[in-house]
Amino acid sequence: MHMKKHFVLFLFVCSVFANGNAQRKGTFAVLEDSIVQLHREILLENETRLRYQKNEQLLYLFEETLELKNSFSHPFDALKTISVLTSPDKKVRIFTWYLISDDGVHEHYGFIQSYNEEKKQYRLCELIDKWKRIEKPDSKPLSCDKWYGALYTEIIEVKAPNNKTYYTLLGWNGGDVFSQRKIIEILYVSNKGVPVFGAPIFKGYTKSSPMRVIFEYAKRSPFLLHYNHQSYTEKTAKKDKKTNKYIVETLSADMIVFNRLIPMNEALGTIPQFMVGEASLNDAFIFVEKTGKWTFKADIIARNPDNTLPPPRERKSRIFYTPIQ
Secondary structure, three states: OHHHHHHHHHHHHHHHHOOOOHHHOOHHHHHHHHHHHHHHHHHHOOOHHHHHHHHHHHHHHHHHHHOOOOHHHOOOOOOOOOEEEEOOOOOEEEEEEEEEOOOOOEEEEEEEEEEEOOOOEEEEEEEEEOHHHOOOHHHOOEEOOEEOOOEEEEEEEEEOOOOOEEEEEEEEEOOOOOEEEEEEEEEEEOOOOOEEEOOOOEEOOOOOOOOOEEEEEEOOOOOOEEEEEEEEEEEEEEEOOOOOOEEEEEEEEEEEEEEEEEEOOHHHOOOHHHEEEEEEEEEEEEEEOOOOEEEEEOOOEOOOOOOOOOOOOOOOOOOOOOOOO
16 A cells, blocks of 8 residues: 555656656645646546545545655645645644535545654644544544544634643535535644544533534525634623613624524424524634633624724634635
8 A cells, every 4th residue: 555655656746747847846846736736637527436536646645745754844835725724833734625425425535734742743644534423523522533524714723721722623514415514623632743623612602511513504505604803792790870781891802703503494493404694693702711711602793893992913823725615
């Protein structure tokens, strides 16, 4: 198997170096060109068997490329159809993409490069999608070989009071012909560089403390999920002397904002394929550094804060790729 991967890598490098312009590029730029070219072929391939065969070649090519020394230093910014997210502390990088099977099920693929503190080097981990087989996925820690597949669009780095770093991932899972999903995933890395998905750091959203938050909704419904600086109202302990009512203040913070899901019709109940995002109803998670929790806030004012509010802090996420839904 290892020889096969080297052979695939050799073929693609040779094919790219056949171009005169490619010969003037560095090794990683050549390999990146090969990845771009192969994924473009996958997107244009109509025959299912050939599409999956080429995807296997892409997996081999990615693995061999990312295992090369100093691969983390290469930005891979030419990958426009594959999501590439790098954490602000440069200790994690995630590549994700997907295929759609003949029966309309989305299958997700990817790799994580994570820094091994003990060995002072990066560890490579292939992500194996098991999203359809995981029961109660919001309640379990998961691993690279048992991954709730998603195409990740944002990475947010936060620290808990014990100085442990969590990487919060926002992603999209295309689901099947009936429904799709947006996901707030938690990722942390052990001292040995082993990635672990899921952590009970969500407060106030449900009675339990979920490991991740999954929004399942109708296939053709839009649903907002993003991280930015927004405003919200909060009742204070102070009372207005004239009205004797508690004073409500408008505050601002970096937060994960999302639409509230409602049924298309009350008679349909909460069946996921009939749930839609209500654009006028927005909730959010705000990270509280003191507790190390993403704390739920209902009824967020989802618009840009007024100019009189404090300027946003430096963004902790970077969007590389937004899927077309």
